[in-house]
Amino acid sequence: MRRTTRYGLMWASLAVVLGLVATTAASAWAQDIDTQTRPRVELSARSWLFTNGQTTWSHDASGISPAFGDPTSKLTYKDNNTHIIEFGAKLHLSRRWHLDGDVGFAIDFDRGRLIDDDYLAGQYLFSRTSSNVTGTGTWYVNGNVGYRAVEFPNGRGHLDVVGGLRYWQTEYEATGFDRLVCDPAVVISCVPQSSTARAITNTSHWITPQVGINTDYRLTGRLSVGLKASVTPVSIIYNEDVHHLRGDLRQDPSFSMWGVGFGGSAEPTVKFMLTRNFAITAGYRVWWNRTYTGTWEVHSVASGSQSAPLTEFQTIRHGPTVGLTASF
Secondary structure, eight states: OHHHHHHHHHHHHHHHHHHHHHHHHTTGGGOOOOTTOOOSEEEEEEEEEEEEEEEEEEEOOTTTOTTEEEEEEEEEEEEEEEEEEEEEEEEEOSSSEEEEEEEEEEEEEEEEEEEEEEEETTTEEEEEEEEEEEEEEEEEEEEEEEEEEEEOGGGOEEEEEEEEEEEEEEEEEEEEEEEEEEOTTTSSOOSOSOSSSEEEEEEEEEEEEEEEEEEEEESSSSEEEEEEEEEEEEEEEEEEEEETTOTTBOSSOSEEEEEEEEEEEEEEEEEEESSSSEEEEEEEEEEEEEEEEEEEEEEETTTEEEEEEEEEEEEEEEEEEEEEEEEO
């Protein structure tokens, strides 16, 4: 029932976008486009379709005990597919300057796997578990200031330099686990405690200042191509892990991580003007962030908190986009 409701929402949202396209397209060919008129406000509705995401993190606790490996644990949340709806706005302050922003949220978050590997010294893999992943998905908000640095000859397009900030949150829930590798000499029990109970809740928060370009080049009166690309020289990650089946660990959270890293994003696009004021867009978007330093902490019920180096925290999400833009 839950899967049916999610896919119903996904297809309903696509039907709304396609319905708007069909309505505006009815009068598209009867209208001419004045390429010299610059809109004051642009509004957009996009769908980031069937995006695929992966998050990997690991830590080195060999400083706490030489019996541990480096890395000591490595968790990979992979094949996390979700459908995201996004709404955006752009306000032209003058001929050169503009503000833009958007907010996106997942409406379908249906599958994925968590692989949890644990190592002893010498990188001896003594435990590997696999869990199903669901969750509330992901949401984000972007805000940018842009400056029109280049205008191409004959009104063909432009290149804007932009700078801003993105906040990006993702929550995963892992339920049950299957033991793929288990050394009974190390692990107390090699029998899964539960195949359906919630095992882990992971929540990551990326704060990413970014600088980049946004360019659009008109090929014909109606068709243009574009590119949005940015780099993040310094990004910040805060991550919380709650291990619900671990009675020896606190639940608020069980593990926490801080890290500093870098990242980037890119989205090549194609835009087709349906009318003077409406356009349909399509593209492919990639977002990526990775730490280069950080701290991992375990919060034990009995002995308090201990810390160790965070050796990796990496998140990537990518997938096609389609949308409708209105300009006034």
